[in-house]
Amino acid sequence: MKQQLLTLFEQAIGRLQADQVLPDDLAINPQFERTRQPEHGDFATNLALTLAKPARRNPRELAQLIVDALPADPLIVKVEIAGPGFINLFVADTAQRQVLLDIFDAAENYGLAQPDSGRYILVEFVSANPTGPLHVGHGRGAAYGDALARLLRAAGNRVESEYYVNDAGxxxxxxxxxxxxxxxxxxxxxxxxxxxxxxxxxxxxxxxxxxxxxxxxxxxxxxxxxxxxxxxxxxxxxxxxxxxxxxxxxxxxxxxxxxxxxxxxxxxxxxDLTAFGVDYDTWFSERSLFDSGKINAAIEQLKASGDVYEKGGAWWFRSTAYGDEKDRVVIRDNGQPTYFASDIAYHKDKMDRGFDECINIWGSDHHGYIPRVKASLQALGLQPDQLTVLLVQFAVLYRGGEKVSMSTRSGQFVTLSELCEEVGSDAARFFYIQRKSEQHMDFDLDLAKSQSNENPLYYVQYAHARICSIFRQATERCIALAEPASADLQLLSGEHERTLLTLLQRFGEVIENAARDYEPHQLTYYLRELATAFHAYYNSSKFLDAEPAQRDAILALCQAARQVLANGLSILGVNAPDRM
RNA sequence: GCGCCCGUAGCUCAACUGGAUAGAGCAACGGCCUUCUAAGCCGUAGGUUACAGGUUCAAGUCCUGUCGGGCGCGCCA
Incomplete structure (x- = not known):
């Protein structure tokens, strides 16, 4: 729908340019935003505001010119100019209701982009040293990485997930x-x-x-x-x-x-990861890089190009030549390669496998490591831009109001499997994913474990279960269910119904934006919004007691909402239960 | 000392690549179950977006500085 609007406005701009009202060389990048308030219509654009300066016109005056040049289209029923020069657009109800037909048509694929229509992406995450069980600190990276992989897949990319096993060193x-x-x-x-x-x-x-x-x-x-x-x-x-x-x-x-x-x-x-709902396509062994000679080969290549030199008995990578703070040792004076040597070979191997983009999810304590890895790629003649490193802040654990210190060596930590057992993997995942990854996060174990009912996940799952329950009730009452697509959707004109329709329509945009920003948490917030809208709707009337035609329309809307809730939860790797 | 990340309601967090009156959940207070699941709904209260400048039609968002927190600055991984 945004695309349709964009096309209409491009035509209007083109017309104004032809009339010499606007200069020809404008770089236009109009943004259409969903409005926050219904009085502002369904969409708003700041087009006139951004063009005001290059066009040397008053923004409101320019907005009026644009609106006048806008071709007539059944999609838009009303246009208003507001505030400093926003153009507010009111979309036709029929277009709004079209979304239900789209949902019935695509079902479990609704909101998802065409599979494999995007890029070929590798997502590497967790990759904890196999020196002990995973603890709750790893859980955040696991939940984030897995959700991100699913999200990128939903956005149409071909995605592989990988665990780098540090089985050497x-x-x-x-x-x-x-x-x-x-x-x-x-x-x-x-x-x-x-x-x-x-x-x-x-x-x-x-x-x-x-x-x-x-x-x-x-x-x-x-x-x-x-x-x-x-x-x-x-x-x-x-x-x-x-x-x-x-x-x-x-x-x-x-x-x-x-x-x-x-x-x-x-x-x-x-x-533990399987129990947490995380499955990998590949478990990549560090030792295999030694066995296959790839580490040697990479170092030799860098020696040949002069990027690795000998000093003090050790071999150094000249990363300062590529923007790093200092040069880094790759072979110690005792002849042992450093972890960095493995990493150079590992990242080269990734690139050689033909991915358009390699995503690493690292703990934020490794951020200082990024420049040297990118430097090594550049020195090897590869594209550093194809490597995206996303950082996850460690969660600080609290128990009984006190900080829990953890270390693998000391053996004092709460394991991921303990967490899954006590709160369930769905709740734990949702808890983690809700937070923006680079945001500091407090993880209150008592809250997560003992008061799991307060977890917002149940709120979303409950909306799904409730809808399922409605349909079970309908069957029990022997209510003949109409084919959802055949319902008279014009009957869905109430405030709650319009809110729901708009939300359902937004689903695809949410996936697109969340995938673009590598931010699965956007999806959790959307699902909560959708659940809120549904719960409010549910409480506003008795669906099954409505007149048959009205009832059919309501149930069609319910069915669509259920589908989108299920699709969204699935992208987060969380179950959508039929009953709770 | 230098570098990166962060600072938003009492607490935990949002705010769609600069947009209109900064939003949710929890906690607090007041209402709603003889009718599809009350794990729910409706309402009230809660803010100088750490602070000070700057950029512009517009700043929580961008720039500079200060304060506060986290992390990094190994021939560790």
């Missing part, structure tokens, strides 16, 4: 070591678990399983461990223990602990 080594140390404890060795190792119970559980399976095959006297780390600082001592373990256990023995930890935890993560 020091953190994983520390985890493997932690499992081994716990194993040694279970076998009766007098060894301590350093404070900077992973403390969680899940580590101990894995160790117990391995003890049951391998007995004392992998034990080492406590004295050797003490000797290896004597006189070393905390982190250095940890590294010494890792080296010792790799040496004494051998490749295969070390792998027993390392792989057990990796696989167990990764499986747990996948299970």
């Amino acid at each position: 020091r953190q994983m080594d520390i985890l493997g070591l932690s499992v081994w140390l716990r194993y040694l404890q279970h076998t009766g060795q007098q060894v301590a678990l350093p404070g900077n190792a992973y403390q969680g119970d899940y580590v101990s559980d894995m160790a117990r399983d391995l003890q049951a399976q391998y007995g004392e095959q992998y034990i080492l006297p406590a004295e050797e461990l003490a000797k290896a780390q004597s006189g070393l600082e905390d982190e250095a001592a940890l590294d010494a223990l890792i080296s010792l373990a790799k040496l004494e256990l051998g490749e295969d023995g070390w792998r027993v602990f390392f792989d057990c930890a990796l696989q167990t935890i990764l499986q747990g993560i996948e299970t």
Whole structure:
């Protein structure tokens, strides 16, 4: 409908230009906005205001000229000039009611753009280190990323979702070591678990399983461990223990602990995410980048172009040449590649897979990392603009009015699966998605858990369930339901009905805007608005007691509202229950 | 110290790429169930959009500065 209006106004502008009223070289970008108040009609445009200066005319005077030049069209029944020069448009009722037919026609596809009509997009999110279960801090990224992927898909893009598995690197080594140390404890060795190792119970559980399976095959006297780390600082001592373990256990023995930890935890993560309604198209392994030689290849390419140079025994990427604050190490002086080296290869790999756009969803604490990744893409001759990094602020948890501090290593956190069990994944998702992602967010666990009835999700779901209930009632009362499309829609002229029709019409625009801005929360607010309008309508009269013709029209509107609520919730990855 | 994000009702948050009188939910107060689900509806109250300047027809939105909060500034990930 906006498009139709735009066309009409372009004609009017063209006519004024032909009459020399307006200069030819105008850059016109008229905006049509839904009005907030009914007195302002259905749409408003600021066209005259923006053109006033280039046309050197008084805005209201110009608005009048535009209105006079506007071609007649049945879509518009009234035009008004208001305020400083807004043009308010009143749309014909028949056009408003057309939306119901559109909804019945498209059903579960209503509001959605043509599939695969847009771009080919990769959305990477969560990608937490597999060193422990996901906690509620990861939940926000999971909910946001998944909803965004669904939203972009709804907007017509071809979308793939991906989890980048950091199955290489020091953190994983520390985890493997932690499992081994716990194993040694279970076998009766007098060894301590350093404070900077992973403390969680899940580590101990894995160790117990391995003890049951391998007995004392992998034990080492406590004295050797003490000797290896004597006189070393905390982190250095940890590294010494890792080296010792790799040496004494051998490749295969070390792998027993390392792989057990990796696989167990990764499986747990996948299970938790599935329960949370998140499924990935791809689980991408960091180690595979080593195995395939892609890391080496990327570094070699950068060496060849002079973007990677040697200094002090290490190899540095010249990111300052591309706007970063300082150069970054890619190969340490001990020959080990840094995490950044993996990331260079990973992002190159993404680009090589042919996506039009790659979206990364990162915790906001990683924002300083963006310039160097973009720099690496540029150095490799790729398009940094094709990478979009969206940041998610960490949620600050509150329990009993007090801040809950969390850390994976200390093992003190509320897990995502606990949250799902206590409030349900629908409510948890909605809770997260409601907030704009870069906005700081307070997550009150007591509120989310104990007072889940206050969660706005139920308000929206209830509207859907209520409509379903109406139709069940109709069946019970043996009311013959007319084909919705055949109802006399002219009977829908009440205030509540007009409000609903306008909202239903807006659905596609909401998806479009939300997808454009990467903001699924816009959809949650829309759904609440739609639910509000429906609840108010519902309370205004008894639908099933109306005259048959009126009743058919009402039920057609209900059916359309139900469809849009279901479609919207589906994009958020939330269920639309038939009864509550 | 430098960089990025943020500051809106008592609390949690919106405000459609600068638009008309800044909106919801929760909390508070007052009403509405013999009739389709009260997880609901109707109403009241609540604001100098942190502060000070600037840009223009128009600023919560853009620019500068101040204050306050978060994060980052590793041969960690």
